[in-house]
Amino acid sequence: MKVKRMIHDHMPEFGEAQQIVLKHIPRLRVKSVPLLEAVGRVLAENIKVTTDSPPFHQSAMDGYAFNFKRWDKVSPLRIIDEIPAGKVSKKLLKANDVVRVFTGSAVPATADTVVVQENVIKDGAFIHLNDPFLQQGGNIRKKGSQIKAGNIACRKGEVLSVGAISYLASLGERKVKIFAPPGVSILVTGSELSQPGNRLPPGHVFECNSFGLSAALGKIQIVPALIVHCKDKETDLVKAIRKSLKVSDILILTGGVSVGDYDFVAASLEKCGVKKKFHKVRQKPGKPLYFGVNGEKLIFGLPGNPAAVLSCYYTFVLRAISAMMKVPYTHTVLLPAMNSYSKKGTLTNILKARTAARGVEILDHQESYKLNAMVVADSLVILPPDKQDVKPGDMLEVLLIDN
Numbered sequence: 001m002k003v004k005r006m007i008h009d010h011m012p013e014f015g016e017a018q019q020i021v022l023k024h025i026p027r028l029r030v031k032s033v034p035l036l037e038a039v040g041r042v043l044a045e046n047i048k049v050t051t052d053s054p055p056f057h058q059s060a061m062d063g064y065a066f067n068f069k070r071w072d073k074v075s076p077l078r079i080i081d082e083i084p085a086g087k088v089s090k091k092l093l094k095a096n097d098v099v100r101v102f103t104g105s106a107v108p109a110t111a112d113t114v115v116v117q118e119n120v121i122k123d124g125a126f127i128h129l130n131d132p133f134l135q136q137g138g139n140i141r142k143k144g145s146q147i148k149a150g151n152i153a154c155r156k157g158e159v160l161s162v163g164a165i166s167y168l169a170s171l172g173e174r175k176v177k178i179f180a181p182p183g184v185s186i187l188v189t190g191s192e193l194s195q196p197g198n199r200l201p202p203g204h205v206f207e208c209n210s211f212g213l214s215a216a217l218g219k220i221q222i223v224p225a226l227i228v229h230c231k232d233k234e235t236d237l238v239k240a241i242r243k244s245l246k247v248s249d250i251l252i253l254t255g256g257v258s259v260g261d262y263d264f265v266a267a268s269l270e271k272c273g274v275k276k277k278f279h280k281v282r283q284k285p286g287k288p289l290y291f292g293v294n295g296e297k298l299i300f301g302l303p304g305n306p307a308a309v310l311s312c313y314y315t316f317v318l319r320a321i322s323a324m325m326k327v328p329y330t331h332t333v334l335l336p337a338m339n340s341y342s343k344k345g346t347l348t349n350i351l352k353a354r355t356a357a358r359g360v361e362i363l364d365h366q367e368s369y370k371l372n373a374m375v376v377a378d379s380l381v382i383l384p385p386d387k388q389d390v391k392p393g394d395m396l397e398v399l400l401i402d403n
Helices: 002-008 014-023 162-170 209-219 234-246 265-271 306-325
Strands: 030-034 063-066 077-083 097-101 113-116 120-123 126-129 152-154 175-179 184-189 226-230 250-254 275-279 290-294 297-302 331-336 348-356 359-362 379-383 395-400
Touching: 014 275, 014 290, 014 306, 014 348, 063 077, 152 162, 175 306, 184 209, 184 234, 209 226, 209 250, 209 306, 226 234, 234 250, 234 265, 250 306, 265 275, 265 290, 265 297, 297 306, 306 348, 306 379, 331 359, 348 395, 359 379
Parallel strands: 077 097, 184 226, 184 250, 250 297
Antiparallel strands: 030 175, 063 097, 063 113, 077 126, 120 126, 275 290, 290 297, 331 395, 348 359, 348 379, 379 395
16 A cells, blocks of 8 residues: 555656656547638648649730740731630630730630730730740740649648648638647636636735636637636535536646645546546646546646746646647747756746847746746746756757747
């Protein structure tokens, strides 16, 4: 029994805890969505083109289309038709015939060149060419010159950029299959919390964690399925957890994860069938961090202090979401320190920071209850347990955040 208790109460290091979370990422789900809902997502299929692009020989300029090869290079050319963009001509061009075309116009099959309008002299129904550099094939976008039917336009695993969305739309695609975003719910606990805009009773503070987490999720186009506020009462908390789990792939709780008399999160999760994987991590802030699973659902119990909530979100929750969607939302780089910093103890420190051309600056106000540094932070420095003092020039592990 003693051995089991020691294993059960093991407090993982920061990196170890991250790996535990990643080992429990559920099977990837695929969802078909309209193009405009797919930006920033990862393709779950190859997109094969069903038609050539351009779908016809297309004029690249406003001008005149004719058959350069058959032209005698001396005679003026006779205008026999005009083709606005979106129209086609059924007329056959003879040796010295031209048709008026515009940018995007369909060039007749018997034409092989377009001369731009600035390089012609118009004389009634005829034009004289004044372009000594014009060559056969000039100013025509060939059919299929961008991509031919049957070829792959975008491959499975690619992140769909704004350009990719525009490209696929130009090829006639309306929907694509992506790796689906998880359903995420937020459960904020704390009897001392009041909503912003209301009068603040004695002993209360304004609730901000649901706002911060919702805003962070909004950055990756996820709208919380539920946002629930719950007082420090176990029966209410159990009810709220059960309700949230029904509609969630990921449940994020804030507050109530420590060991105080009114910290009911861990016990309430156990009553709801959640299997704990760890409770407490050797890190600061966020040491009381809880992680558990309910089937394929992931449950994160974050501390109540708002800066700790955001730090844990970026280092644990967002990593899990990234893995579930195969999107590289988190990026870690090595940068030189721009200032000095000292820490106490042997916990991994997660420090609010700001990057610049010369490196990374560790900000003031690192306490877990303070959010003022988060206003300008664009990164988190991950300071390992054995690193006590930082000096300018030291290379640091920096997690870039879209704050």
